[in-house]
Amino acid sequence: MVNSEHNQYFIINIKSWESAIFYFLFCSKHTFLPLTDTGDDDVGKITCPNIEVGQRVDCFPEGGASKQKCEARQCCWQPLNEKNAPWCFFSSEHGYSVVTLTKPTDYARLKRKPSASLFGGDIQELAFHAEMQTGNRLRFKIYDAHKQRFEVPHEHIRSVASNPSRPISDTLEITREPFALTVRRPDNKKILFDTRLTPLVFADQYLQLSSMLPSDYIYGLGEHVHQNYRHSTNWRTWPIFTRDSFPNGVTLQPAPAVTYRTIGGILDFYILFGETPEQVVQEFLELTGKPVIPPYWSLGFQLSRWNYGSLSEVKKVVERNRAIGIPYEIQYTDIDYMEDKKDFTYDKTKFSELPQFADYLHEKGQKYILILDPAIATSKRQGNAPYEAYDRGTERNAWVTTSDGKTPLLGEVWPGETVFPDYTSQDCIDWWSDEYERLYREIKHDALWIVSQS
Template sequence: MGREASKKSCCRHHPRLQRYVLQPLLLVVMVAVVVVPTTLVFLRHKAELAASKSRISCLAVDVSESECTSSGCLWSPIEGGAPSCYFPPADTHGYRVLDRTYTDPGIWTLQLGLLDTSAKVVPELKQELVLELTQYGDAMFRVRKACMQIRVPGEERFEPPVPLQLPVPQAPDQELYDVAFSADDVIGQVFTLVVTRKDSGTVIFDSGLGGLTYASQFLQVATSLPSSDVYGLGEHAHASFRHSFASPIVYPIFARAQPPYPGSTTNLYGAHPVYYVIEDDTHAHAVLWLNSNAMGDLFYSINTMGDLIYSKNIMGDMFSSRNIMGDLLHSENIMEAELIPKPGLALRAIGGVMDLFFLLGPAPNSVVQQYAQLVGLPAMPPYWALGHHIGRLGYNNTEEIRDVVSRTRRNGIPQDVQHGDIDIMHHNLDFTIDNDNFSQLPEFVKKIKDEGVKFMTVLDPAINAELGPDYEVHVRGVAGNVYVTWGGDVELPDGGNNYGAGDLLLGHARPDNRSAFADFLRPATQTWWGDEILRFRDALQFDGLLIVS
């Protein structure tokens, strides 16, 4: 479809969006022709909810009927473990389309208004949203909402400063998918985002089941999935790459220093808010939600008896306004996966914007290529970094490290890299050396480097903030304004004194005392960090660094 034809179709029918990339919840949407009447769509959604097939828990698990209904949620106790209190469908909870304009080629802008009947599950639901849908040709499009870039008009919200490799927006020439903003594409209708693969008719995204929730500190959208062959959403330990829907599983998405343990589903070092689906006809797609706030993803699915398998903590108190920050950040009940023949997925975060990228393949390898092209290829490591590394936390002195290298050689085991850890440093202070126990380490490192063995150690971005002028690293950091600080009108700890640290945000990490945290989004911090690394390397000739937390 040419540019003028595409524009005409979007205005008169359902805007058609051609692209393989769907961007998570910052809604940049591509419009498509969907001819199912609105009434029939929502009757189907209501019927599924009533039968417990697609219920998304609303408020806490132990909420009473009066608490549930007074918030605008639906109440209907049912056997089988499904929640009694659950979200209404999109014709009751969410937004309606107030206006839609087509500006530059491939860019649609929607004005959305909150439905008066929306469930008040969190305070201050946003009354107005601006949704921007950007097309990038035939295979990718982006839905941005910043109150869901979708944006709230005039409101600034944090967006990850990630340099995406985006092409120039352009209307597609051949339609690979259809995108509809409402069931019959009429201004004033209830907003739903429905993405359909054109050649097969497969619905790959449908937000109608649970509507759209958008508040200052809570964002949620739910969708049905065309298949239970779902991958991604890391970083967690899994028995297989393919997600299991056999029982409820919680998948938080929030990077932290947590080693993997067998059977654990807790969040680990990385955050990858992207999921991949292999459809029944072997076509594939992926959806990325570009958001760096704490997230959770709830998988839900329907068993052969038509009942959802819910754990007693499927949502915990995450929807409760008093606990939305507490439980969402600190509970393991941020995301659950529950498999049955008709699966679904709820996405939620505690801030930022909804910025959704849809990547439509259609082949599985094409989806991976499109994702790599979008976010950029990984850095090529040096050849030696792919070799045999040895290291651990807990070396007591240089002699113990020397023994490890010697013992490895005596037994004919190849070694390319020897690691130190934070314990080589004075009281766990970054950019220092423990001269009591590791005074010989610099000379030892020079020796093994001459023999072909590289040396690495760690750095922790938590900098001890309570040593005063004795710790020059921190002194230079304060002078350079490199730390994360308390923002806005916040009452500081310690009766407002903040332990003498001004407005620095303090916490406890590896160092013995309270620490300040480097804000690497600031150019000044990047310069300071690089300078400290160079100073440290003058004292210890390491070949690489591992950044830990």
């Protein structure tokens, strides 16, 4: 089970009907730089914990470790014959200490222990806040105590007035030195999430949190093609997004344990409890809201093809399928229905009867979906006529810009040189809504397929 929006990731651990979701939010507006300054001059002793190899957390995750580089970070260097296990792992000198802890709200101030830095820019004082939002949902956040950092603005995660049926002490335990948290199932006290495994790292451009897991039955982590539903814990790292590279990623290891790494923002976790996977999913839906139920007809057979060439050819395809009794519900037209592949237009020669095409399909109980590829051409329309959709978008500053915040970012997609709608801008949203309403009034259709911008 996974919601794979760009900033949401899940691990679902299921064994003997004991279930929990770890729901991790992060976002960053930073660019990761491989810094060399250690940040602290007081690099003293190295106390190596007596742990199994499968519990080691890599202290040199970017690769290229050596004894000298490892110990410069005040980490432990112990070479192995095993290929994937880290030779350089965290010592007991790293992490944070709890300075103050307020009950029952579980608000804490954390101070970084004097130790070497991995990449520099370590945040010296952090805030920790936890709350039981419901009887089966725990949320905790770790963030800069003094400076506002970027947090994911997510309109679908509703704010909740905490009204749990059990106290947070039934679920959460804080270790003060070094700072760690232990999350237990409220009923049988089984540990689900235990960050005592290794110290917290929280720098300006590098955040890391590791936890022991209750079993190696681990599922989830979207944005990837997974060969198996159940994940391997043989030192496997999944990047946050398909094309991400270090440090963004989630590492699973034999302990079993998980390590989250990212380049900025804050750490914001939801842990959801349930006796069955269905109960856990239900708790998740209580947090995010239930998905829209799709129309029944959208579940039927659908036909889409690039380059029909003309509406008459599309109709031939429809009639041929009707004649042999293929019960397909939906006919699409790809962007070749447009005038020179320009959004919010149609070819008035080859697709002149497109505005009536939906009625033609509706006569036989079929539906019509048209496609938009929202990269907006900068060129004129045929006959040097103005491209109204582009002109109106330019007037409303609807485009993604370069770093100066003013100059539209240019690319090249199907219609040639293009600009790209900035859907984070209300001006763009207003422009897009207006253009779509204009299109719908001109070309009747039942749904819209918005394909990629690249």
